[in-house]
Amino acid sequence: MNRTTRLALFGIAVAGFGFVLVDGLAGLPDFGNYHGVYGQVITGIGVTERHATDLVTALNFDIRGFDTLGEEFILFGSVLGVVLILRELRGESEHPNRHEADEHTFAGASEALRALGLMIVPALVAIGVYIVVHGQITPGGGFQGGVILAAGPFAVFLAGRYLRMKLIAPHMLVELGDAAGAAGYALIGLGGLVFVGVFFKNFLPFGIPGHLLSAGQMDLASAAVGLEVSGAFLVAFSEFLDQAVLVKDGSG
Amino acid sequence: MSFLPFAVAAWLFLAGLYGIVSSRNLIRTILSLTIVQSATYLVLLGVGYADHAQAPIFADIPQTAKAVDPVVQVLVLTDIVIEATVTALLLAMAVQAHKRFGSLDPSDLRALRD
Amino acid sequence: MHITALTVAVPMIAAPTLVAFRHWTPRILNDVGATGVAVAVATLCALLLAKTIKNPFAYWLAGWRPSHMVTIGISLSIDPIGAGLATFAAILVTGALVYSWRYFDAADGLFHALMLVFLAAMAGFSLTGDLFNLVVFFELMGAVAYALTAYKIEERGPIQGGINFAISNSIAAYAMFVGVALLYARTGALNMAQIGAALDGHRADPLVIVAMTLLFIGFMTKAAAIPVHFWLADAHAVAPTPVCVLFSGVMVELGVYAIARLYWTIFAGPMAPHAEELRAILIAFGTVTALWGAVMCFSQRHIKRLLAFSTISHVGLFLCGIGLLSAKGLAGVATYIVGHGLTKAALFMLAGVLLHRFGTIDEFDLHGVGRGLPLIGALFATGGLLLAAVPVVTTFFGKSLLDGAAIDAHYAWLPTVFVISSMCTGGAVLRLTGRVFLGWGASEREDVVQAVPAREEEDEETATRDFTPRLMVLVPAVLLAGAIMIGLIPGAVPGIETAAAHFRDHASYIGWVLHGGRAHFPPASTSHLETYDYLYGAGATVGAIVLAAVTLFAYRLKDRLPAIVLSPALAGLRTLRGLHSGHIGDYIAWWTAGAALLGGTSLVFLK
Numbered sequence: 001m002n003r004t005t006r007l008a009l010f011g012i013a014v015a016g017f018g019f020v021l022v023d024g025l026a027g028l029p030d031f032g033n034y035h036g037v038y039g040q041v042i043t044g045i046g047v048t049e050r051h052a053t054d055l056v057t058a059l060n061f062d063i064r065g066f067d068t069l070g071e072e073f074i075l076f077g078s079v080l081g082v083v084l085i086l087r088e089l090r091g092e093s094e095h096p097n098r099h100e101a102d103e104h105t106f107a108g109a110s111e112a113l114r115a116l117g118l119m120i121v122p123a124l125v126a127i128g129v130y131i132v133v134h135g136q137i138t139p140g141g142g143f144q145g146g147v148i149l150a151a152g153p154f155a156v157f158l159a160g161r162y163l164r165m166k167l168i169a170p171h172m173l174v175e176l177g178d179a180a181g182a183a184g185y186a187l188i189g190l191g192g193l194v195f196v197g198v199f200f201k202n203f204l205p206f207g208i209p210g211h212l213l214s215a216g217q218m219d220l221a222s223a224a225v226g227l228e229v230s231g232a233f234l235v236a237f238s239e240f241l242d243q244a245v246l247v248k249d250g251s252g
Numbered sequence: 253m254s255f256l257p258f259a260v261a262a263w264l265f266l267a268g269l270y271g272i273v274s275s276r277n278l279i280r281t282i283l284s285l286t287i288v289q290s291a292t293y294l295v296l297l298g299v300g301y302a303d304h305a306q307a308p309i310f311a312d313i314p315q316t317a318k319a320v321d322p323v324v325q326v327l328v329l330t331d332i333v334i335e336a337t338v339t340a341l342l343l344a345m346a347v348q349a350h351k352r353f354g355s356l357d358p359s360d361l362r363a364l365r366d
Numbered sequence: 367m368h369i370t371a372l373t374v375a376v377p378m379i380a381a382p383t384l385v386a387f388r389h390w391t392p393r394i395l396n397d398v399g400a401t402g403v404a405v406a407v408a409t410l411c412a413l414l415l416a417k418t419i420k421n422p423f424a425y426w427l428a429g430w431r432p433s434h435m436v437t438i439g440i441s442l443s444i445d446p447i448g449a450g451l452a453t454f455a456a457i458l459v460t461g462a463l464v465y466s467w468r469y470f471d472a473a474d475g476l477f478h479a480l481m482l483v484f485l486a487a488m489a490g491f492s493l494t495g496d497l498f499n500l501v502v503f504f505e506l507m508g509a510v511a512y513a514l515t516a517y518k519i520e521e522r523g524p525i526q527g528g529i530n531f532a533i534s535n536s537i538a539a540y541a542m543f544v545g546v547a548l549l550y551a552r553t554g555a556l557n558m559a560q561i562g563a564a565l566d567g568h569r570a571d572p573l574v575i576v577a578m579t580l581l582f583i584g585f586m587t588k589a590a591a592i593p594v595h596f597w598l599a600d601a602h603a604v605a606p607t608p609v610c611v612l613f614s615g616v617m618v619e620l621g622v623y624a625i626a627r628l629y630w631t632i633f634a635g636p637m638a639p640h641a642e643e644l645r646a647i648l649i650a651f652g653t654v655t656a657l658w659g660a661v662m663c664f665s666q667r668h669i670k671r672l673l674a675f676s677t678i679s680h681v682g683l684f685l686c687g688i689g690l691l692s693a694k695g696l697a698g699v700a701t702y703i704v705g706h707g708l709t710k711a712a713l714f715m716l717a718g719v720l721l722h723r724f725g726t727i728d729e730f731d732l733h734g735v736g737r738g739l740p741l742i743g744a745l746f747a748t749g750g751l752l753l754a755a756v757p758v759v760t761t762f763f764g765k766s767l768l769d770g771a772a773i774d775a776h777y778a779w780l781p782t783v784f785v786i787s788s789m790c791t792g793g794a795v796l797r798l799t800g801r802v803f804l805g806w807g808a809s810e811r812e813d814v815v816q817a818v819p820a821r822e823e824e825d826e827e828t829a830t831r832d833f834t835p836r837l838m839v840l841v842p843a844v845l846l847a848g849a850i851m852i853g854l855i856p857g858a859v860p861g862i863e864t865a866a867a868h869f870r871d872h873a874s875y876i877g878w879v880l881h882g883g884r885a886h887f888p889p890a891s892t893s894h895l896e897t898y899d900y901l902y903g904a905g906a907t908v909g910a911i912v913l914a915a916v917t918l919f920a921y922r923l924k925d926r927l928p929a930i931v932l933s934p935a936l937a938g939l940r941t942l943r944g945l946h947s948g949h950i951g952d953y954i955a956w957w958t959a960g961a962a963l964l965g966g967t968s969l970v971f972l973k
Contacts, residue, residue, distance in 0.1 A: 001945065001952050003274075003359075010273045010955040014266050016962030021262045021544070023969060024576025025295070028551050030254035032303035036554035039300060039321030041436055043308055046322075053311040055322040056329070064326060066371075066427045066440045070490060070502040071330045073378055074509050077483045078337030080385065081513025084476050085344040085528075089520060137311055143333060172389065179382035186378040189371070192428065199371030201429035210311055236340050243347055265544070269958055272533065273951045281950060285536055292543040299551040324550070327498055331543060334505050338536055341509065345516055345529050352522040363522040364530075364600045364948035 051206040052136040052215035060141060061221035065200045068221075069189060072228060076182040079232040083175075086239040117159025124152040132226035136215040142225025149226060150233035157237070162245055166238065174234040181228025188221050257301075261294035278346045278356040282339060289335045293328050300324030367417055370425040370442055373410045373452060373493065377403055377486040381479040388475030400478035401463045407485055408456035414493075415449040419861070422446070422868070424495060424879045432880055437557035443495025443879050446865035447700060451616070451623055454704060455488040458615045458711055461841050462608035465715050468835035469608060469722065477517070484510045484612065491620055495879055497549065497632075498556045500624065501542050504588065507617060508535045515605040527597075527604035530950050534597040537957060538587035545580035548573050549632070558631040559879035562872060566635035575972050578633050579965040582625055586960075589621030589681050592655040593960040596946060596953040599662075602674035607718030610670060614677040615711040619703045622684045626696060626869070629688075634872045641691055643971040645775065647964070648689025653783050656682025658942070660790035664913075665939060667729040669717045669798060673710065676753060676791040680706050683784055687768045694893060695771035697866035701859055702764025708849035709752040709761065712842035713795065716746055719838050720802070729798045734805030742839060743803030748846050750799060754792025754910040757903040760853035761788075765906075766899035767863070781902050788906045793913035800918050807918035860892040867891075 001009070029035070042055055042063070052058040060068050128149035135141030153169040192201040207214035264287055271284025300321030306313050308322035350356055353363075380403040384396060391399075417423075422445035426432075430439025459481060466477070487506035494500050512535075516528030550556060552573055553564035565574065583594065590598035598618070602610050629637070637644055659679030666672035680702070687699035719742060721727045724735055736743050755765040765784060772780035800806040853859055867890035868874065878885040916923065925932075945952070 001947060001949070001955075006949075006951055006955050007274060010270065010958060013955060013959035013962045014269060016966050017269075017958050018262065018266050020576055020579060020962060020965030020969060021265065022259070023572045024544075024548055024580070025258040025262055025573075026255070027571055027573025027576075028258060028299065028548065031257050031298055032254065032301055034300050034302040034305075034321050036300070036321060036323075036550070037436055038438075038550075038554050038556065039308075039319075039323050041438060042322055043319045046308075047310050047315050053309060055308040055310070055319075056325045059322055059326040060329065062428055063430055063439055064323075064428075067326070067330055067496075067499055067502050069374075069378065070487075070499065070506050071333050073381075073483055073486065074334050074502070074506045075337045076382065077480060077506065077510045077513065078341045080476055080480060080483075081341045081509065081516075082344040084480070084513055085341070085348055085516050085519055085525075087519070139307070139309055143329060176386050179386040183379050183382035183386070186375055186382075190375055190379070193368065193371065193375075196429070197368070198427070198429040199375065199425075200427050232337075239344070240347070261544075265540070269537070269954060272537075272954045273958075275951065278529070281533065285533055288537060288540050292540050292547070295544050295547045296550075299547050323556070324547075327543075327546075330498075330502060334502075334509075334539075338505075338509055338512070338532065341512055342529065342532050345512075345525055345532070348516070348519050349525045349529065352519075352525055358949050358951055361522075361526045361529075361948060363526050364603060 047209055050202065050215050050218075051209040052218060053209050054136055054138055054141070056139070057135045057141045057218055057222070058215065061135075061218045061225075062202050062216070065189065065221070068225070069185060069200075072182055072185050072225065075228065075232050076178065079178060079235050082236050082239050086243055114159045117155050120155050121152050124148055124155060128152065128226070128230070132222050133212065133219065135222040136218040137210055137212070142222040143229055145222070146226040146229025147233060149230035150237070153234060154237055157241065162241065169234050169238070171235070171238055174231045174238065176231075177227050178231030178235055181224050181226070181231055184224035185221060185228065188217055188224060191217070257294055257298035261291040261298065264288070264294065265291035276357050276359070278349060278358060281358065282342045282346065285342070286335060286339060289331065293331060296324045296328050296331070367414065367423065367425065369410050370414060370444065370493070371427065373407055373414065374486050374490045376410070377407055377482040377489075381482040381486070384475045384479045384482070388479075391475060396475045396478045397463070397467050400482055401460060403482055404456060404460040404463055404485060407489060408453060408460055411449060411453035411456050411489065414444055415446060415453050418444045418449050419446050419865070421884055422878050424882065432560075435560070435563070435880060437555060437560045437880070440499050441495040441557060441879060442493045443559065443875075444493055445869060447623070447869050448492045450700070450865070451620065452489045452492040454707060455492065455616045456485060458612055458707065459485045461711060461845060462611045465611070465718070465838060465841045466608040468837045469718065477514075480510050480514055484514070488616060488620060492623065495559060496557050497546055497561065501539060501546060504542070505539050507620070508532070508539065511613065511617065514609045515601045517606050517609070518604070521604070523604040526948060527600040530948070530953060531597045531601045533950050534587060534594070534953055534957065537954060538584040538594070541580040541961065542584035545577040545584070548577040548580070557879070558628070559876045562632045562635060563876045563880065565632060568636055570636035570640065570972055572969060572973070574633070574636050575968050576965060578628075578637070579961070579968050581628055583961045583964050585621040585624040585628075586651070586685075587621070587957065589618050589625070589685070590678050591651055591681060591685055592658050592678075593956040595655070595678050596956060598678060599671050599674045599946060600948060602677070603668060603671045607714055607721070610714045611711040614673065614714060615707040618677060618681060619684070619707060622681065622688060622699065622703070626688045626699070629691070630870050630872055631875055637972065640972040645689055645691050647967050647971065649686050649777065649780065651964070652682045652685030652689050653780070654682070655679070655685060656783055656787040658682075660787040661939070662942065662946075664790045664794045665943065666794070669720070669727045669729055670714070672729075672794055672798065673713055673717065676794065677710060679787045679791050683768065683787060686780060686783070687771065690771045690775050690777070692771050692775060693863065693867040693870050693890065694767050694774065696869060697863040698764050698767030698771055700764075700862050700866060701767060701853065702761055704852060705752065705760030705764055705849050708845045709749050712745065712845040712849070713749040715838065715842040715845075716742060716749070719834055722838065723834050729801055730808075730810055732802045733807075733809035734802070736803035737805055739803065739834075742834075743799055745839070745843060745846060746799040746803065747796060748850075750792045750795030750910065751907060752846070752849050753795055754788045754907045755903050756907040757900055758854065759850045761849070762903045763853040763859050765903065766895055767893060769899055769902055770893055770896070785902055785906045785909065789909035789913060792906065792910035793917075796910055796914035797917050800914060808921060863892045864890045
């Protein structure tokens with residue numbers, strides 16, 4: 001279809017679909033008027049049953065942990081897909097750009113930027129670990145913390161040292177971390193099956209709410225997820241950066 | 253006022269669809285897809301919001317305090333992760349598309365016509 | 367039952383393990399390992415199926431059972447149809463993995479890992495009882511499928527196919543998220559049984575109708591119904607053969623399953639006063655899909671695209687069957703899915719054999735090359751007959767149940783639609799068999815009726831070969847044998863009918879999911895074959911053979927048709943084909959139109 005026809009068709013279609021959508025949304029209760037039973041039950045029992053004060057994490061890693069398992073593997077599968085799609089082909093090589101990449105500088109990357117970038121790295125890692133580990137107490141958890149952890153080595157790249165970043169976060173290691181995190185999370189579920197008879201049932205002691213080692217397996221699950229997310233994001237970063245910075249198409 | 257978030261969500265959904273249909277660049281198509289997904293976040297979070305309520309974190313508020321719905325927050329978290337990863341996958345495909353087709357314009361992707 | 371969650375957990379532990387060690391493991395270890403895991407999952411699912419035939423049950427994950435009729439955790443609600451589909455998926459994955467032992471250069475264990483995650487997704491999708499969980503597994507199936515579609519990055523087609531697939535199915539998923547949000551706001555629940563219980567006894571107001579529309583259009587996109595089907599032909603044309611096997615064999619069918627599941631657990635209550643209108647809407651979509659798919663199928667020369675459109679046509683039949691909203695229709699669809707899935711899987715594998723051997727997948731380029739391969743030709747022909755639903759194979763039993771259900775519901779013209787579609791799809795396969803393996807018919811296409819040559823497809827390996835690994839023929843032969851014989855196993859089809867009747871039992875479902883305990887079903891009736899079933903079956907088969915013969919030998923006859931019939935027909939065909947442009951903007955415009963159509967007709971007729 002040419003562009004005009006396509007837009008004309010879409011114009012009619014979107015008017016209809018928009019009407020349908022709004023008609024449906026109009027039936028929702030007023031914004032701010034939440035009285036749903038599911039959420040109220042969770043806020044009622046979450047702390048007492050699981051000794052976790054962050055109920056979002058409690059839902060994520062315990063009550064609806066199976067959803068998170070699926071989500072973990074979407075992350076895992078997609079990143080695997082990225083590796084698959086950006087894999088090296090015959091005719092492509094990494095060599096020609098290597099020396100450029102070592103001192104790959106962004107426009108105007110000064111010494112100050114480099115120094116700042118490198119200073120940020122330990123701060124990012126520390127914050128990332130803190131957020132992962134405190135997931136069941138305060139807002140945070142494996143996903144959020146994992147992304148911050150991935151930003152650590154990435155800051156090295158931003159400071160202008162791409163090959164240095166690859167030294168800190170080598171391909172094989174981050175892939176291993178990604179896989180270990182994914183398998184680890186599934187194994188935690190299995191642990192529930194083996195130790196207390198139901199897949200994903202919380203099998204570690206619950207501790208005292210508000211303390212670091214509380215809420216049973218949530219800490220462990222957070223760690224597994226944090227490992228996986230940071231690994232996955234670093235794998236994805238590396239793949240894209242390889243394409244942009246290193247790979248030269250053999251045929252030109 | 254009470255319908256505004258949902259109206260915005262509907263608008264985003266439709267605007268994102270328009271972006272995909274009318275886009276001349278794959279990157280813009282992928283970003284429009286992201287916009288469509290933002291609409292779903294708005295609907296989900298809007299559904300769970302309660303006036304004069306706190307976040308469902310009971311570390312420093314009493315357990316009996318009124319809180320917003322934690323369930324939709326978990327759903328949106330899952331949603332966000334899904335979006336990030338599928339976007340990454342699509343962008344990888346866009347990189348390869350650029351290499352193979354020499355262009356990012358969907359009209360130039362002509363390997364699959366009937 | 368303790369092993370329930372293992373069906374999903376086992377492949378999910380195996381896949382990262384494969385990936386972690388992939389730089390060090392030899393290919394054979396990946397092959398054997400992945401196949402072993404698939405076999406294990408198939409066994410586990412079969413055990414679940416055996417257990418649940420007597421008594422469906424719900425497995426509450428993380429140990430959170432419902433309290434006071436409020437579900438807190440996620441349940442796997444296992445009933446025979448869900449468990450059966452999971453088993454079927456696992457069997458097909460096993461077949462695809464065994465087939466690919468000899469097939470192609472699997473990149474370092476990534477392929478195997480993705481297949482295992484795909485299997486986990488399909489198993490979880492079939493077994494879950496939670497609405498949001500269903501959408502999560504839908505996305506998981508999708509993400510892995512997109513990656514597998516774009517596998518052959520050396521070529522241009524797969525990248526485009528992957529992009530179109532990913533964007534189309536992602537939009538579908540986002541529509542579903544909105545639908546879930548709507549239902550959650552109304553009922554406060556995410557468990558399907560609880561949502562259904564909450565909606566019972568209330569009329570369907572626009573919110574419920576729109577939620578249904580959004581969820582249905584999402585699953586119809588996965589199932590590739592018209593007009594949201596465009597991604598499927600693209601994806602099938604370019605994905606590696608073992609992956610196409612799974613797409614057509616079971617992934618697409620899971621979309622149909624989800625529509626049925628959602629209807630009977632959630633929407634049956636509020637939609638009951640308007641069941642007749644809903645029936646009409648679903649059958650309308652199904653009929654258009656069946657006929658459009660049949661026409662497009664017959665006009666293809668790219669064999670994988672031909673098979674893809676044949677799948678779309680069959681999905682139309684399935685949608686009609688589900689749309690009849692009866693136990694017999696459901697049973698017919700379930701039986702037909704098994705027969706069709708095995709047949710289509712085998713046909714894709716055989717197409718892969720041709721590609722592997724001769725380096726091309728274009729019907730005309732392959733003219734006569736198969737003369738020395740009688741066995742493969744015979745298998746192809748068998749597949750064609752199975753698609754035409756020749757008596758008394760599994761597809762025939764499925765079709766007969768559908769015919770019976772259509773007549774019961776006073777849709778007497780529907781069996782004719784079924785006959786026409788299966789005639790075209792079966793005939794297309796028979797035609798290509800004749801052309802490739804017997805050298806019949808023209809060797810070059812002279813006019814515009816047939817599609818452009820399938821030159822784009824380079825092969826999945828490079829050169830032509832002069833041998834074919836036995837495994838690549840053995841696996842499809844086994845699948846075809848299954849497609850022929852499963853319907854004949856005593857008690858199989860009546861068992862499916864009983865399972866379908868129980869599937870429909872909305873009140874019982876709520877009972878055994880939310881309260882646990884044994885389900886009490888009223889006794890279900892089973893059908894017998896009537897004369898008209900044999901007539902329809904024979905008619906479709908004969909029609910397929912005639913259609914193939916006419917196209918091969920008497921093609922010039924069409925020029926004798928009066929111009930007043932010929933020109934509009936050709937113009938129409940050209941327009942239809944032109945719509946399949948490969949442009950994602952076109953596809954999404956049609957998607958929006960489809961959603962508007964489904965939503966609009968639903969709001970008008972179902973209020």
